[in-house]
Amino acid sequence: MTRFTKLAVAAVVAGLTAGSALAEELYLPNLAYRTGPFAATGIPLMNGQADYMAMLNARDGGIGGVMVNAEECETGYSTEKGVECYEKTKGQAIVTQPWSTGITLQVLPKSNVDEIPILASGYGFSPMMQGETFQWAFNTPGGYWDAADMIIQYLEGQGSLEGKKIVHLHLDHPFGKEPLPVLEQLAEEKGFELVPIPVGLKEMQNQSAQWLQIRRERPDYVVMWGWGAMNAGAVTEAVKTKFPMENFIGVWWAGHDADLRLVGEAGKGYKSISWSIPNLDAPVYADVQKHVIDAGLSKTDAEEMKGVFYGRGLLISAILAEGVISAQKHFETDVIDAKQLRWGLENIDMSEARIEELGLTGMIAPFKTSCNNHTGHSGGWIMEWDGEKFVQASDHLTPNIESYRALAAESAAEYAEANAPWPVNEDCAATN
């Protein structure tokens, strides 16, 4: 009989939690991962996100005078737990932050049915930039295709790519395969040879086979789409095989301080693209220090706070808050719902002046979203590891969106077809 009682209890409890929503708050849950295999990368991001929201609550009494409930639901980066969290929070949530490509893939098809916007800042499915098709999904301020394009732009700035050889070292997983279409297109255009080298999830920690192959191939550059333990594995192997670090460049999730600290000085010259800069002089850091850290509301430590990922966490929450503000202004209400937040996220205007006003000076480039531009394409900078920390190593780069707009439209159309019936935002004029 235990079976019934357990299930009955579960049903009762589920009913209770579902019905216990507090009025007058903005429920912006985060599907966090502080446990599991990727916890090392997750913790600074989650801390940054949580601290920014806690700062808004302490400093301004929330957003537009309504307190934010940025509750975390722990997924451990597991898709199964992610779905559990999504189901648990979707009753009152006005946003979903899935935090893993796997979870994003699971909730994306449901987004039209549940009508809750998905905010996947800098990850997820690149064609999500097509807002008409992916009405509820946002990868603001940059997608993987932007990253791939900017990396190639930067490499081209170092000299023509004609006849060069570039290795795309990537996690053998939807995330690692994301930039391939754009990289292939660019290879054809610029005349370089692209060599994709996959790293299986099981081989993340030991990539000796891949690096042997890299040694054999003698590429001019290695571009890496790595994540979690894979970055540390790749960086240590690169050092071991004496690969020139200055020709090694990663996506923004491969620019994690802790991964590079493992090799320290030996990693000098390693680069990664980033849409965020941890500018410690920005006023936001002082505010967080004063209202959150000194008040003992934070889980972060001084070392972590200086890192790229913590700063990026702050920015992701800032983008979300900006979406909320824009919706509050437009609909003239404090407590917005999921539909209104979608409008808000579609109408973010992160101008230079606004960035200053928010105290995010020098941390992010200006961008704008619209109903057919869900990415914003803020562009980014190349960051370089100087042996101790990441420093800015290039001017601002802007992705060449036009070059893959057709590709995105094609992928989006394919997706819509595969998931028919898939509603498309018809009343969105195709102007960017």
Place this chain on the structure above:
Amino acid sequence: MLYRTAGQFKTTYQADQALFPVRQDAFLLGVILLFAWVIFPLTASEFAFQTLLIPILIYSLAALGLNVLTGYAGQLSLGTAAFMGVGAYACYKLITIMPWMNPIVAILLSGVFSAGIGVAFGIPSLRIKGFYLAIATLAAQFFLVWLFEKWAWLYNYNASGAIQVPNLDIFGLYVSGPQASSIVQYYVVLFIVCLLTMLCINLTRGTLGRTWKATRDMDIAAELIGINLMKSKLTAFMVSSYIVGVAGALFVFMWRGAAEPNLFDIPLSFRILFIAIIGGLGSIMGNYLGAILIVGLPVVLNLVPNALGIPIDSATVEHLNIMIVGSLIVFFLIVEPHGLAQLWRLIREKLIIWPFPH
């Protein structure tokens, strides 16, 4: 007491060998089915469907498939997840190649493919036993997951390398994909699980089941009394892989909605093996009990602090959860090494002869 068998006389051999020699068993099963078919679906919330009811049923089915092979036929297998993957990918291909096909038929057909693959990987079992066989099935596990990654035709050349479940309907009612409602999916899963459970109960009580058990208990003796070991082992692989394949198709089509190859990796195999071991090897009911403990309990535990209003971090809850479930597993295995099903069996026997000591 509750299980008093006084007055229930068997006067024919048939009655003596019936599925329910004790009337109360049939009554209990009736109550369970009433809950499963009527009460739960009418009262469950979306959350309960998606995180408790549907996954518990699907995991039970996968464990049932494994139990046929490991519990009844004694062939240790560590490749369960890969065979689930075969079922899921086969179903995906069937649906995309023949969109007019009834999804339920497609799901039941996809098991045929995994049965074929299962038999192929079961061939080594004719020569090796125990741990050595486990290694052979482990090879299947690694090879198949690798195949799901590398063979782009399997996922229709999607850029992401993952499969997405399309919206499928039966007579205008959506049963899979994002448009399908949970209650419909639950009934589809329940129907298939009930069907295959019935099949298994009858198989394991019949000739085939007896030859499996003989193979498990002492294969040399079994061969001496005329049991064809090859047939016995390969049918076990076939039936087991079929059920596991169907579970895999349900797993992706009726619950997850999307899957990447590494979903079918070894952790899932272990999870299903744990369900089968904790539930009880060589029992049908054990799979359900095991799935409730391994799949359902963590979800319920996650809700407890919130319901009691204890302010506690989600990450801390997750850590506590792992500890509690882990220690429960250890506790149950110490109390009853033969699993939860055996525990229930003992309780039932105690009740039957109550108030006399057992």
